[in-house]
Amino acid sequence: MAAGSATHGGVAPLPTNSLGVKGVGEARTRGAAPCIMNAVVDALSGLGVQDIQMPASPLNVWNAIQQATGQQATGQQDQATNQENNA
Amino acid sequence: MIPAQFDYVRAESAEEAISLIGQHGDEAKFIAGGHSLLPLMKLRLAQPTVLVDIGRLSDLSYIREDGDMIAIGAMTRHMDVENSPVLKEHAPLLAHAASHVGDPQVRHRGTIGGSIAHSDSASDLPATTLAMGATYVAQGPNGTREIAASDFFQGFLTTSLAADELLTEIRVPKMGGAGWSFQKFNRRAQDWAIVGVAAWRNGTESGVGLVNMGSVPILATGVSAAISSGASVEDAAAEAATGTDPTADLSASIEYRQHLARILTKRALTEATS
Numbered sequence: 491m492a493a494g495s496a497t498h499g500g501v502a503p504l505p506t507n508s509l510g511v512k513g514v515g516e517a518r519t520r521g522a523a524p525c526i527m528n529a530v531v532d533a534l535s536g537l538g539v540q541d542i543q544m545p546a547s548p549l550n551v552w553n554a555i556q557q558a559t560g561q562q563a564t565g566q567q568d569q570a571t572n573q574e575n576n577a
Numbered sequence: 578m579i580p581a582q583f584d585y586v587r588a589e590s591a592e593e594a595i596s597l598i599g600q601h602g603d604e605a606k607f608i609a610g611g612h613s614l615l616p617l618m619k620l621r622l623a624q625p626t627v628l629v630d631i632g633r634l635s636d637l638s639y640i641r642e643d644g645d646m647i648a649i650g651a652m653t654r655h656m657d658v659e660n661s662p663v664l665k666e667h668a669p670l671l672a673h674a675a676s677h678v679g680d681p682q683v684r685h686r687g688t689i690g691g692s693i694a695h696s697d698s699a700s701d702l703p704a705t706t707l708a709m710g711a712t713y714v715a716q717g718p719n720g721t722r723e724i725a726a727s728d729f730f731q732g733f734l735t736t737s738l739a740a741d742e743l744l745t746e747i748r749v750p751k752m753g754g755a756g757w758s759f760q761k762f763n764r765r766a767q768d769w770a771i772v773g774v775a776a777w778r779n780g781t782e783s784g785v786g787l788v789n790m791g792s793v794p795i796l797a798t799g800v801s802a803a804i805s806s807g808a809s810v811e812d813a814a815a816e817a818a819t820g821t822d823p824t825a826d827l828s829a830s831i832e833y834r835q836h837l838a839r840i841l842t843k844r845a846l847t848e849a850t851s
Contacts, residue, residue: 547764548833549830
């Protein structure tokens with residue numbers, strides 16, 4: 491450490507989530523999922539799709555299109571989505 | 578994941594295998610490559626008390642021309658079906674479909690006879706041979722008989738084979754100049770099809786088999802009827818899911834499976850027509 495410098499500690503809760511926590515370690519990988527999901531929603535936006543739950547499985551994408559276009563949808567999502575919703 | 582206790586006997590000939598299965602009654606099962614039966618036994622969905630191993634019956638492993646048919650021994654491994662020059666020339670749809678079964682390990686052990694006798698509607702070869710108008714040869718204590726594929730699949734994992742009959746040969750017609758296509762929709766290459774379609778077309782003649790669209794492999798007769806009456810590929814493919822009753826699972830709902838059947842049939846007929 492260079493002469494004349496000092497290290498100070500402090501607590502600054504993150505205001506954007508209820509626990510105030512910040513990601514560490516591989517936190518930056520977390521951007522990948524919303525990035526891809528936003529791209530999927532963007533690709534389907536012309537059909538009126540505004541939101542889609544992960545994962546973007548063929549069934550979930552098809553259901554999103556069916557619901558947005560007012561056609562018969564199945565109301566069924568695959569298991570990973572259900573687990574996420576229940577968490 | 579450990580099977581229930583069972584006895585094991587190895588047959589040295591088809592006749593001996595049939596005799597052994599007769600001695601041990603309804604609780605005995607033939608085992609060939611073991612790639613369908615053993616997983617069921619490990620899950621204890623099947624609990625045969627005796628396994629009659631036909632794995633050494635190498636005289637049931639062959640592919641040969643027989644007039645306007647190709648005869649395939651029941652013990653022929655998927656890898657040999659996939660790579661057969663005879664099938665590539667005369668029945669390329671079947672050779673290609675075999676290349677989609679499982680992964681290389683499965684294709685080196687699993688047999689065409691085992692796949693068809695197991696009759697899982699989600700397997701590729703039952704629906705493919707059904708679409709091709711295949712005939713299956715069964716050998717029992719009183720001789721052999723031929724069973725049309727369209728009469729063979731009776732229900733979920735149930736065939737018209739008697740308990741003491743051994744499937745010995747699969748006979749498929751030579752395809753001549755027919756166009757063909759095999760469409761398999763799945764999320765991982767080695768998986769069973771979420772939905773699959775095997776199709777061939779020669780002018781107004783066609784055959785379309787559906788994989789995993791019900792408890793048995795399905796012949797899409799409505800599609801072929803539309804083709805023979807001069808309908809477009811689009812209009813014919815719209816009939817693909819008519820009358821089907823597929824199951825819903827984690828990968829697909831009933832409605833999505835029916836959608837896939839129509840889309841994959843359209844792709845298959847387009848490829849087979851071009």
